[in-house]
Amino acid sequence: MFCIDLSKRTALVTGSTRGIGRAVAEFLARAGARVAVTGRDLSRAQEVAKEIAQSCGVETLGLALDVGDHSSIREAYARVEELWGGVDVLVNNAGITRDKLFLRMGVEDWEEVLRVNLTGTFLMTSLAVKGMLKNRWGRVVNLSSVVGFTGNVGQVNYASTKSALIGFTKSLAKELASRNITVNAVAPGFIETDMTASLKEELRQEYLKNIPLGRFGKPEDVAGAVLFLCSPLADYITGEVLHVNGGMY
Numbered sequence: 001m002f003c004i005d006l007s008k009r010t011a012l013v014t015g016s017t018r019g020i021g022r023a024v025a026e027f028l029a030r031a032g033a034r035v036a037v038t039g040r041d042l043s044r045a046q047e048v049a050k051e052i053a054q055s056c057g058v059e060t061l062g063l064a065l066d067v068g069d070h071s072s073i074r075e076a077y078a079r080v081e082e083l084w085g086g087v088d089v090l091v092n093n094a095g096i097t098r099d100k101l102f103l104r105m106g107v108e109d110w111e112e113v114l115r116v117n118l119t120g121t122f123l124m125t126s127l128a129v130k131g132m133l134k135n136r137w138g139r140v141v142n143l144s145s146v147v148g149f150t151g152n153v154g155q156v157n158y159a160s161t162k163s164a165l166i167g168f169t170k171s172l173a174k175e176l177a178s179r180n181i182t183v184n185a186v187a188p189g190f191i192e193t194d195m196t197a198s199l200k201e202e203l204r205q206e207y208l209k210n211i212p213l214g215r216f217g218k219p220e221d222v223a224g225a226v227l228f229l230c231s232p233l234a235d236y237i238t239g240e241v242l243h244v245n246g247g248m249y
């Protein structure tokens with residue numbers, strides 16, 4: 001019987017107070033990892049960390065971490081280092097949308113999405129890989145999106161960051177492979193979370209028609225793919241993109 005055992009590992013998941021990030025934090029904890037649950041709201045992060053600790057029987061930590069803010073990233077990571085000496089697994093999950101048609105998109109909509117989705121991933125990873133390099137073991141998983149491959153109306157800013165994360169993933173994978181650090185991406189399709197909750201019913205039905213498996217994804221569908229990439233089953237996979245989209249792309 002296969003059993004994924006991450007009990008000697010420490011993980012940090014950005015944006016793990018809800019949605020996909022929360023499911024990822026839970027799956028890693030169920031595999032035995034110590035997990036830092038993070039988000040912009042400290043009390044929410046602490047509450048979710050406590051719930052995961054109780055349900056999975058592992059040590060967790062709830063931290064305020066805004067990936068759009070350099071000092072918040074530094075402070076949160078310093079706390080993890082102080083308590084746990086760093087992380088073995090980093091999941092760059094936090095992401096935002098600021099959807100607008102291109103002709104209405106202001107530079108502030110562009111810059112905010114780049115700062116959170118792309119620069120946030122760069123800064124988080126820069127800090128986390130230092131310890132991984134020393135330990136000669138690490139797993140980095142970046143959350144891209146199907147729209148980074150297909151493009152999408154109203155998402156020039158968001159889709160650009162999700163494509164860029166693929167270049168980031170593939171390049172960093174090459175740089176870090178000799179130290180036994182793998183860097184992979186997961187590209188979800190349409191997943192039922194707060195991010196997609198506000199979409200109009202008509203548009204949802206339109207998307208559904210293009211999903212061969214006939215349903216929207218659940219956060220757990222994505223969490224399974226992330227857990228796989230962090231597990232020993234994926235030790236020989238790096239620079240790869242795992243599409244989790246019910247067959248739509």
Ligand SMILES: NC(=O)c1ccc[n+]([C@@H]2O[C@H](COP(=O)([O-])OP(=O)(O)OC[C@H]3O[C@@H](n4cnc5c(N)ncnc54)[C@H](OP(=O)(O)O)[C@@H]3O)[C@@H](O)[C@H]2O)c1
Nearest residue numbers: 015017018019020039040066067094095145191193194195
């Ligand atoms: N849902 C989908 O259909 C879908 C499809 C493809 C890709 N994705 C990607 O998957 C990832 C997770 O998406 P989701 O649907 O789970 O999103 P979500 O439901 O909107 O949750 C986003 C999470 O990120 C946190 N967050 C937001 N801004 C942040 C910031 N500046 N710094 C740190 N944390 C922040 C939120 O917590 P706080 O608000 O408390 O900070 C929350 O925990 C994103 O990268 C998204 O682009 C989602």
